[in-house]
Amino acid sequence: MLQTLERQDAPAAAPSFRDQFLQGFKFMVLARLMDDKMASLYRGGKIHGGVFLGRGQEALSVSVGLSLKKGDVFAPLIRDGAGRLAFGEPILDAVRTYLGSALGPMRGRDGNVHRGHPRRGLLPMISHLGAMISVVNGVLMARRFKKMTGDVGAASIGDGATSTGSFHEALNQAAVEKLPLVLVVANNQFAYSTPNVRQFACAHLADKAAGYGVTAHEVDGTDLGACLQTVGQAVARARQGGGPQLVVAELLRLCGHGEHDDAHYIGTRLKASPLGRDCVPAAEERIWRQGWADEATTRRWRQEAAQLLEETVARVQREPAPDPYHEDWRALASRHLSEQFETYPVLETL
Amino acid sequence: MSLTYLEAICAAQAKALADDPRVFIYGQDVGAFGGAFKATKNLAKEFPGRVLDAPISEDAMVGAAIGAAMEGMRPIIEMQFADFSTTGLNQIVNQAATLFWRTQVPCPITIRLPAGGTPGGGPFHSQSLEAIYAHYPGLIVMTPGTAEDAYSMLLEAVAIDDPVIFCEHKYLYYHCKADGLPTEAMPVGKARIARAGRDLTIVAYSAMVQDSLAAADELAGEGAEIEVVDLRSIKPLDTDTVVASVARTGRLLSVGEAWPWGGVTAEVIARVATEGFGLLDAPPQRLNARDTPIPYHPNLWTAHRPTVRSIAAAARNLLRM
Numbered sequence: 001m002l003q004t005l006e007r008q009d010a011p012a013a014a015p016s017f018r019d020q021f022l023q024g025f026k027f028m029v030l031a032r033l034m035d036d037k038m039a040s041l042y043r044g045g046k047i048h049g050g051v052f053l054g055r056g057q058e059a060l061s062v063s064v065g066l067s068l069k070k071g072d073v074f075a076p077l078i079r080d081g082a083g084r085l086a087f088g089e090p091i092l093d094a095v096r097t098y099l100g101s102a103l104g105p106m107r108g109r110d111g112n113v114h115r116g117h118p119r120r121g122l123l124p125m126i127s128h129l130g131a132m133i134s135v136v137n138g139v140l141m142a143r144r145f146k147k148m149t150g151d152v153g154a155a156s157i158g159d160g161a162t163s164t165g166s167f168h169e170a171l172n173q174a175a176v177e178k179l180p181l182v183l184v185v186a187n188n189q190f191a192y193s194t195p196n197v198r199q200f201a202c203a204h205l206a207d208k209a210a211g212y213g214v215t216a217h218e219v220d221g222t223d224l225g226a227c228l229q230t231v232g233q234a235v236a237r238a239r240q241g242g243g244p245q246l247v248v249a250e251l252l253r254l255c256g257h258g259e260h261d262d263a264h265y266i267g268t269r270l271k272a273s274p275l276g277r278d279c280v281p282a283a284e285e286r287i288w289r290q291g292w293a294d295e296a297t298t299r300r301w302r303q304e305a306a307q308l309l310e311e312t313v314a315r316v317q318r319e320p321a322p323d324p325y326h327e328d329w330r331a332l333a334s335r336h337l338s339e340q341f342e343t344y345p346v347l348e349t350l
Numbered sequence: 351m352s353l354t355y356l357e358a359i360c361a362a363q364a365k366a367l368a369d370d371p372r373v374f375i376y377g378q379d380v381g382a383f384g385g386a387f388k389a390t391k392n393l394a395k396e397f398p399g400r401v402l403d404a405p406i407s408e409d410a411m412v413g414a415a416i417g418a419a420m421e422g423m424r425p426i427i428e429m430q431f432a433d434f435s436t437t438g439l440n441q442i443v444n445q446a447a448t449l450f451w452r453t454q455v456p457c458p459i460t461i462r463l464p465a466g467g468t469p470g471g472g473p474f475h476s477q478s479l480e481a482i483y484a485h486y487p488g489l490i491v492m493t494p495g496t497a498e499d500a501y502s503m504l505l506e507a508v509a510i511d512d513p514v515i516f517c518e519h520k521y522l523y524y525h526c527k528a529d530g531l532p533t534e535a536m537p538v539g540k541a542r543i544a545r546a547g548r549d550l551t552i553v554a555y556s557a558m559v560q561d562s563l564a565a566a567d568e569l570a571g572e573g574a575e576i577e578v579v580d581l582r583s584i585k586p587l588d589t590d591t592v593v594a595s596v597a598r599t600g601r602l603l604s605v606g607e608a609w610p611w612g613g614v615t616a617e618v619i620a621r622v623a624t625e626g627f628g629l630l631d632a633p634p635q636r637l638n639a640r641d642t643p644i645p646y647h648p649n650l651w652t653a654h655r656p657t658v659r660s661i662a663a664a665a666r667n668l669l670r671m
Contacts, residue, residue, distance in 0.1 A: 110452050118420045118455045126444050134410035135445065138417020138425075145374060145400075145423060166440070169410035176405055331447070331487035333456035333511040337539055339586045 018292055020228055024066055024086065025283045025298075028058035028224070030305040031082035032280050034091065035255075037309055038098055042259045048100055049111045054079035056254030057186050059279035060219075062086045063227035064154050064184050067235040073139045075123040075132035077156040078113045079186065079253070089115075089122055095312045101319040108322030130157060130166030133183060137170055140179040152238045154182040159199055160191025162208065171244065175212045180238040182245045184231065186221060188253035189275065193265045209246040221251030222275070224283040252276045351530055355494075356523035358501035359389050359462075361531060363426060366508045367397045370424060373508060374400045376411055377428030377462075386430050387464060387523060408438030415459040416446050424458050424508050432463035432517065433477040446513040447488030456511040460504070466519040466557050466607055467655055472646035478556070478606070478639075481613035483515040484585040490538070491515045491585040495559030497528035499582055502535030510538070519557040526560060541588035543595065547575035550601040550665055553592055553618050555581040558605045558656060565661035574669055584614050592618060593626040600631035601668050607655050610638035632671035637664045 015023070035053040042051040054061055057079040065086025068074055074087045085091065096104025097115040106115050106124070116124030123139075125132050136153035143151050161167050162185060174181040187205055189196055202208060209216035215237065219230035227249065234245035252275040256263035270276060287293050293301075330338040353361065366373045375390055381403040384391035394401040404411045408429065415425040429435045435442070442461065449457040467476040484491045490512050494500040500518060507514035519526075536542060544559055545566050554562040559580040566576035579595050581587060596602050602622050604615040615636040622634055639655045656664075 106452060114452075116453065118449075118453055123417075123420075124453055126448070128440050128444055131409075131413060131440060131445055134407075134413025134441070135417040135420070137410065138414035138419070139421050140417070141414055142418040142421030142423045145418070146421070165437075166409050166413070169405070169407035170413060172405055173407055173410040173414060331451045332490070333450045333458075334490070337490060337510070337512070337586050 017225075017228070018290070020066055021224060021283070022287065022292060024059075024062040024224055024228060025287060026301055026305065027062045027065070027085045028082050028280050028283060029302050030091065030309065031058050031062070031085055033302070033305050033309050034081055034094065037313060039259050041098070041313075047098055047112075051098070051259040052078040052113050052257070053255045053259065054081045056252055056279065057188060057221065058082040059224040059227045059283060060184065060186055060221040060231070060249045060251065061156070063224070063231040064156060064182075066228065067232045068152060068154055071121065071151050073121040073123065073136055073151070073153040075125065075136050075153075075155040077125060077132075077158065079158075079188075080156050083156065084122070087122060088120070091308065091312050092316070095316045096319070099313075099316050100321055101316050102322045103319050128166070129161035130164035130170065133157070133167060133170035133181070134173055136181060137174050137177065137179055140181060141177060150239060152180045152182060152235050154184060154235070156184050156186065158191060159185065159187040159189070159196060159205060160194065162205055163199055171212045171214065171246070174244040175214050178243045180241070180243070182231070182234050182238050182247060184247045185249065187248055187250050189270065190253060190257075190266065192257040192261070204248070206246065206248040212244070214244040214246050215242065217245060217247045219247065219249045221249030222277040222279045222282060224279060225286065250275060251279070254278060352527050353497065353530070354524055355497040355500045355518070355526040356387060356389060358497040358528060358531070359504055359518055360391055360393070362501045362504035363390060364393060364396065366424075366426070366505060367393065367400055370508070372422060372424040373426065374402065374418070374423060375426045375428065376402045376404050376415060378404050378406055378430050380404075380428050385428060387520070389428065389462070389464075408434055409441050412438040412441035412446065412459075412461065415461075416441060416449065416457055419457045419459045420449070420455055425460070426508060427459065427461045429461060429463050431475050432465035432479050433474045435461065435463050435479060442483070442489070442513065442515070443486040447486045450512065451488055457513050458508075458511045460507040460514045460516055462516045462518060464520050465517040466521055467644055467651060468520050469648040469651060470646060471520075471644065471651070473643040476644040478517070478608040480515065480517045480584050481608055484614070489513050489515055489585065490583065491517065492538070492583045493517045493555040494582060495519075495522070495544075495554070495556050495580050497522070497526050498532040499535070501528070502532050503538070503582065506535070506538050517556060521557050522560065536582070539583055539586040539588060541582055541591040542580045543577065543591070544580040545576065545578040547577035548599055549575045550603060550669055551577045551579060551592070551595040551599045552603045552605055552661070552665065553579045553581060553595075554605040555584055555614065556607065558607050558661075561656065561658050562605055562661055564658040565665060568658065568662045569665055574665070576665060581614075587617065587621070589621045589625060593622060593629065596622055596626050597629045600629060602630065602634040603661075603665055603668050604634065604636040605656055605661055606636075606638050608639060610636075610641055613638070632668060635664060635668050637661060
């Protein structure tokens with residue numbers, strides 16, 4: 001089961017649209033189930049800190065992950081559980097980081113969505129929105145220095161991050177340097193509780209692209225097929241030397257900002273609008289309609305995903321938590337330059 | 351052949367570029383123009399494609415340096431003035447400084463900050479921000495006070511696997527000279543006894559080393575032997591050398607050009623008070639700039655920051671205590 005749900009290196013021939021759609025759907029289901037599980041663990045007091053879900057954004061997110069290849073770089077944001085899986089992040093990394101396992105990639109030093117493996121092209125986000133975009137630019141500049149061609153960098157942001165100085169500086173920088181950057185904006189209509197109308201005043205976020213001299217792509221973020229096509233085209237265009245691409249997807253966040261937020265500010269009319277369509281059942285219905293799989297088959301996929309998740313959570317719950325006595329309390333790679341302060345709290349008093 | 355502190359910085363960058371293909375320089379006007387202070391003069395021509403003009407985007411400049419460093423490059427970022435580094439503060443303190451701790455992937459970037467006051471510089475071209483950066487875990491902060499150190503420490507900064515904030519003093523650019531390029535250097539993190547003495551220790555860094563040495567000369571004429579400790583780097587800070595000096599003199603004057611609240615001078619005094627309280631024959635003193643923005647007019651500016659005269663006066667007071 002693990003084999004079928006972890007990203008396989010692509011065969012020589014590009015996968016068919018059908019295969020990509022089905023693969024994307026499976027990752028979406030796993031990501032959605034993981035969200036549900038994390039939300040439930042959060043409510044049970046089993047998670048330190050926040051839980052941030054990607055409900056409603058799986059179709060877009062998974063399209064980014066699937067459009068990238070090995071060697072590309074991806075800076076996901078907080079609602080990219082599906083895209084991370086599709087890019088190749090093991091589900092174990094996600095669960096370990098959420099549960100604070102000492103064996104996870106962040107070893108309890110950072111949690112939840114703040115995880116990654118820079119050496120594998122998966123950048124660990126900081127909380128400051130827009131800050132990862134220029135880091136992706138830097139990776140791409142380094143590849144150019146090293147005469148490595150054909151790699152793409154993708155960064156995910158939301159509508160809120162488009163208001164930051166970092167977004168502006170980084171998109172302009174990518175355009176000046178003609179970098180193969182794909183900047184994917186999930187316009188989920190709210191930045192925490194702030195609606196679009198208090199976030200920006202242009203008619204469409206995609207209009208911003210012209211000001212930077214970059215190509216814009218717009219897509220219905222609730223439609224997996226459309227997302228796969230549009231994001232795939234943007235990635236291909238960047239890979240072919242077309243410079244930075246701005247993808248703006250319209251969708252609705254089907255949850256709060258985090259699990260601490262009941263999202264009461266999202267109105268029922270918006271929820272009932274096409275933006276509020278849930279991309280997971282929508283993709284499933286298309287699979288049935290196209291005859292790519294029947295109900296029994298997708299049900300089985302869901303059960304398999306649920307089982308993988310349960311096994312992973314059970315395994316991680318038995319793993320050790322970080323130990324302050326064995327923690328290496330140094331922030332520098334140059335260990336000999338780390339200072340030893342006399343004012344550290346004495347561990348025995350903890 | 352003598353060369354200035356500024357020429358030493360340029361020479362160090364030329365050597366770093368020549369010796370290591372992973373090095374590149376990124377900053378505003380650093381390319382064909384050679385930098386606002388000419389610290390990268392001729393480097394774009396000598397090293398085509400490796401000295402890049404950046405848009406006026408300090409945040410993105412540092413962000414890109416971090417990404418490049420993750421990929422194994424060794425970028426040098428030139429901030430046009432230390433003052434403007436605050437626009438890139440987030441990337442420096444939240445991204446660069448935390449990267450290794452979070453991921454075990456090192457972040458070998460060097461950020462050059464042309465720092466400190468010059469006559470006529472005013473509030474936004476004169477700042478000394480070393481204390482802000484030293485406050486954050488995960489950064490190394492260098493403050494060379496001689497042309498020799500400017501050269502050797504910049505080369506070390508590029509070689510170090512951590513982000514280094516390299517505070518180079520704009521006044522020293524032209525007013526501080528070396529007889530030639532140094533062939534050997536003290537290790538990073540070691541302070542230097544710039545002048546030996548037995549009556550009082552002045553701990554200083556960056557341009558204040560030169561002013562403190564001049565003040566010590568003045569006091570020598572009055573029969574006082576002042577020891578001057580040049581910290582060289584403020585993070586790490588060489589407490590051992592400072593405490594050993596205070597053990598010899600019994601008196602400590604901590605001098606810095608930055609603002610008084612918190613900061614390096616306070617840190618030095620805190621460490622001596624904690625680790626060498628019994629060595630002190632008089633209360634430790636410190637001398638900083640005034641707690642206002644930095645004024646433009648030279649009449650105000652010279653009265654705002656420590657000078658040879660005010661350092662000498664502070665030392666005289668302390669000798670009488």
